[in-house]
Amino acid sequence: MRLHSDLAICRRLLIQARPYWPHIGGILLLSLLTTPLALLTPLPLKLIVDSVLGSKPLPAPLAAIVPDALGLSSMGRLFVAIAFLLAVTALAHGRAFASSLIETYTGERLVLAFRTDLFQRVQRLSFGYHDDKGSTDALYRIQYDAPAIRWVIVHGVIPFLTAILTVVAMTYVIARIDWQLAVVAMVIAPLLYGVTRIFRQRIRNEWAKAKAVESSTMSGVQEALSSLRVVRAFGQEDRESERFRRGSEQAVRNHVRIAMINSGFEALIGFTTVASTAAAFYIGVRHIQTGALTLGSLLLIISYLSQLYAPLTAISRTVADLQASFESAERTFVLMDQERDVPERPDARAIHRAVGAVSLRDVSFGYPQGGRVLDDVSITIEPGDRVGIMGATGAGKTTLVSLLMRFYDPTSGSIALDGVDLRDFKLADLRDQFAIVLQDPILFSTSIAENIAYARPSASADDIVRAATLANAHEFVSRFPEGYHKLVGERGMALSGGERQRIALARAFLKDAPMLILDEPTSSVDVATESAIVEAMDALMKGRTTFMIAHRRSTLRNCNVRLLLERGRLTALADADVGDTHAMRR
Numbered sequence: 001m002r003l004h005s006d007l008a009i010c011r012r013l014l015i016q017a018r019p020y021w022p023h024i025g026g027i028l029l030l031s032l033l034t035t036p037l038a039l040l041t042p043l044p045l046k047l048i049v050d051s052v053l054g055s056k057p058l059p060a061p062l063a064a065i066v067p068d069a070l071g072l073s074s075m076g077r078l079f080v081a082i083a084f085l086l087a088v089t090a091l092a093h094g095r096a097f098a099s100s101l102i103e104t105y106t107g108e109r110l111v112l113a114f115r116t117d118l119f120q121r122v123q124r125l126s127f128g129y130h131d132d133k134g135s136t137d138a139l140y141r142i143q144y145d146a147p148a149i150r151w152v153i154v155h156g157v158i159p160f161l162t163a164i165l166t167v168v169a170m171t172y173v174i175a176r177i178d179w180q181l182a183v184v185a186m187v188i189a190p191l192l193y194g195v196t197r198i199f200r201q202r203i204r205n206e207w208a209k210a211k212a213v214e215s216s217t218m219s220g221v222q223e224a225l226s227s228l229r230v231v232r233a234f235g236q237e238d239r240e241s242e243r244f245r246r247g248s249e250q251a252v253r254n255h256v257r258i259a260m261i262n263s264g265f266e267a268l269i270g271f272t273t274v275a276s277t278a279a280a281f282y283i284g285v286r287h288i289q290t291g292a293l294t295l296g297s298l299l300l301i302i303s304y305l306s307q308l309y310a311p312l313t314a315i316s317r318t319v320a321d322l323q324a325s326f327e328s329a330e331r332t333f334v335l336m337d338q339e340r341d342v343p344e345r346p347d348a349r350a351i352h353r354a355v356g357a358v359s360l361r362d363v364s365f366g367y368p369q370g371g372r373v374l375d376d377v378s379i380t381i382e383p384g385d386r387v388g389i390m391g392a393t394g395a396g397k398t399t400l401v402s403l404l405m406r407f408y409d410p411t412s413g414s415i416a417l418d419g420v421d422l423r424d425f426k427l428a429d430l431r432d433q434f435a436i437v438l439q440d441p442i443l444f445s446t447s448i449a450e451n452i453a454y455a456r457p458s459a460s461a462d463d464i465v466r467a468a469t470l471a472n473a474h475e476f477v478s479r480f481p482e483g484y485h486k487l488v489g490e491r492g493m494a495l496s497g498g499e500r501q502r503i504a505l506a507r508a509f510l511k512d513a514p515m516l517i518l519d520e521p522t523s524s525v526d527v528a529t530e531s532a533i534v535e536a537m538d539a540l541m542k543g544r545t546t547f548m549i550a551h552r553r554s555t556l557r558n559c560n561v562r563l564l565l566e567r568g569r570l571t572a573l574a575d576a577d578v579g580d581t582h583a584m585r586r
Contacts, residue, residue: 006200006319009329010157013149016114023106024153030099031162035169037092042303044085050296051077107150114332115146121336127407128368129338136219141328141335145211148328156322163318174305177297180283188276192269196316199265203258203323210254211327217247265320269313280305342406348426354433354514355418356383356545358404363413364568365399373399375568377413381561386546388556391565397549400565401517404547405434435513435540439520441504443492448477449484451492451503455511463510470539471506472532473499498533505536516541518548520555 017024050056052074058066066080122138130138167189175182224231224240231240284301287293293301358381366372373396381387389397402408403415406422415422422430435455443451452467453459459467464484468474476499480486492500501521508516521533537548538558550556564571 006322006326009326009333010152012333013152013329014157016117016149017110017153019113020106020110023102023109024158026102027099027106027154028158028161030095030102031158032165033091033095034162035166037088037095038166039169039173040084040088041092042300044081044088045303046296046300047077047081047084049299050294052081054296056294056296103154107154110149110153111147114149115142118142118146118332118336121338124340125338126340126342127402132368134219136222137215138335139222140211140215140218141332144214145328145331148325148332151325152322152329156318156325160318170305174301177293177301180287184276184279184283187279188272191272192313192316195265195268195272196319199261199268200319200323203261203265203320204327206254206258206261207324207327210251210258211324211331213247213250213254217244217251220244220247262320266317269316273313277302277305342409342427344427345423349420349424351417351420351425351429351433356385356514357381357418358515358545359416359419361414361416363403363410363415365396365403365408365411372411373568374403374410377568377570379563379570381545383545384543385561386541386548386559388548388550388559388562389565390550390553390556390563395565396568397565398519400570401519401547401549404515404517405431405436433513434515434517435508435511436517437501437504437508437519437521437537441492441500443488443495443500443503445488445490445492447482447485447487448480448503451488452484452506452510455507459510464506467506467510468503470509471502471536473502473506473536476502501533502536505533505540509540514544516544516546518546520549520551 047058047062051058058077058080062080062084066076119142122142125138171182171186220240220243224244231237280302284293284298288295288298360377360379363374363377364372365374377400389400391397399408403410404422406427409423417425417430417433444454448468449461449464452464456463461484465474468477468484477484477486486494488494488500488503492503495503505521518537521537534555541558546559548556548559556562
C-alpha cells in the first residue's frame with residue numbers, strides 16, 4: 001500500500017521514531033528559540049536609528065533595566081545597543097551549537113534504528129518475494145532510502161513547525177506596529193501555498209522515477225560483479241559497462257529534470273516575495289510621508305518582513321526539497337508492509353527437539369510466476385529414515401525440502417512433523433530442527449571457525465574442532481598457517497569446492513539437529529574428495545531423519561527410502577529399476 005499524502009508519511013515516520021521523541025522534543029525546543037532570537041536581532045538597529053541618532057528614549061522594558069547613566073546619553077545608548085547585539089549573537093550561536101549536536105546524534109540514531117528494523121523485516125520476507133524482486137532492491141532501500149527518516153523529521157518536520165511559529169510571531173509584531181503592512185505581508189502565504197501544491201507532485205513523480213532507475217542500475221552492477229567469472233569467460237565486460245552507462249545516463253536525465261523543475265519553483269517563489277516586498281515598501285514610505293510611521297519603525301518592519309518571508313519561503317522549499325525523502329520513506333514502508341507468505345500463527349506451539357516422523361498428505365505447490373511444481377504428493381517417513389530423492393532438473397526436489405522447512409507453504413494439502421501440522425509450530429523452532437548442506441555451500445567472508453560456529457555462535461573452540469574432525473575437515477584446516485582463523489574470502493572462494501563442502505558439513509555437525517537436508521552435496525567435487533564427504537555424511541546421518549537430493553544413483557546407496565520425482569509426482573525407486581513403484585526399506 002502506497003502512502004500518497006506527505007502528512008500520512010510524516011505520521012508513520014513519527015510513530016517509527018517513538019523511542020526518540022524526547023530527543024525530538026529537545027530539538028524542537030531549541031528550534032523554537034530561534035523565534036524570540038529572530039525578533040530580538042533587528043532591535044539594536046532600531047535603537048541606533050531612533051535612540052542614538054534620533055532623540056527617542058529607550059523602549060520602556062529596556063529602560064527599566066538600564067542604569068540612568070547609560071540611558072540618558074546618546075553614547076550610553078550606543079553602548080546599550082552594542083551590548084544588546086553581542087548578547088543576542090552569543091545566545092544565537094549557543095543555541096545553534098547545542099542544536100547541531102542533538103540533531104546529529106538523534107538523526108544518526110533514528111537512521112540506525114530504522115535500518116535495523118527494516119533489515120530484520122526483510123530477512124523475514126518470503127523467498128517468493130526475494131525470488132521476484134531480487135536482493136539488490138531491498139539493499140538499496142535499506143542503505144539509501146532509510147535515511148529519509150532523519151531528513152523528514154529532523155530537517156523537515158521540526159523546521160516546518162518552527163517556521164510556522166516564527167511566521168505567526170512576526171505577523172503579530174508587524175500588526176502591532178502597522179496592521180496594513182501585516183495584511184500585505186500575509187498575502188504572500190496563499191500564493192506560496194498554491195505554487196507549492198503545483199510543483200510538489202511533479203517533483204515527487206520525478207523522484208519516484210529516479211529512484212527506480214538507480215535501484216535497477218545498482219541491481220545490474222551487483223549481478224555483474226557477483227557473476228564476474230561468467231562475464232569474463234564470455235568476454236561481456238563491455239556489454240555490462242554499456243548496460244551500466246545506459247542506466248546511469250537515465251538517472252542523470254532524471255536529476256536534470258528535477259533540477260529544472262526546482263529552478264522554476266525557486267523562480268516563482270522569488271518573484272512572489274519580491275512583489276510582496278515592493279508592496280510593503282510602497283505602503284511604508286507613504287505612511288512615513290503622512291507621519292503614521294517613523295523611519296526606525298519602517299526599518300524594523302522591513303527587517304521583520306525579510307525574516308517573515310524567510311520562513312514562509314523555507315516552508316515552501318522544505319516541502320519541495322523533501323519530496324525525495326518522502327518518496328524514499330514511502331518505498332521503505334512499502335517494503336516493510338509486505339506480508340509474509342508463511343505467517344506464524346498467534347498461538348503457534350514451541351518444539352524443543354523433534355523425533356523426526358514426517359508425513360505429506362496430498363501436497364501440491366506452484367510458484368506464483370510459474371506452473372505447478374508438485375502435484376498431489378503423499379508419503380510417510382519414519383524417524384531415522386534416510387530418504388534419497390532423485391529426479392530431473394526442475395522436477396521439484398529442492399522445492400520439496402523447502403516446504404519441509406516452511407520456506408514456502410503448500411498450495412494445497414498438509415505436511416506434518418511428529419503428527420503436528422508444520423503451520424502450528426513457531427517458525428524459528430521448526431527451522432531449528434533442520435541442518436542443511438547445499439550443493440553450493442554458503443560461506444560468509446569471515447574465518448573458518450566463524451563459519452562453522454554459524455550453526456551455534458556460543459560454541460567453544462573445542463566444539464568447533466570436534467565438528468570439523470567429524471566432517472573430515474580438520475586435516476586440511478590444520479595445514480593453513482592461520483588454522484581456523486583463516487579468512488575464507490567472499491562466498492568462501494579462498495577454499496576449494498570440496499573444502500567449502502566439508503566446512504558446511506562441520507557446521508551441520510555442530511548444529512546437531514534431529515533432521516538433515518543434503519542437497520546434492522557431492523555433485524561438484526571429484527571422486528577422491530567425494531569419498532571423504534560421503535564418509536562424513538554417513539556419520540552425520542546416524543540417528544537423524546535425512547533427506548538427500550542427488551542426481552547420481554551411487555550417492556543414494558546408503559538411503560533406505562528412495563524416491564523419484566517425475567513431473568511433480570512422487571514414486572518409489574528400487575535398486576533394480578528406476579520405474580519400480582514399490583519403496584524399498586532395508
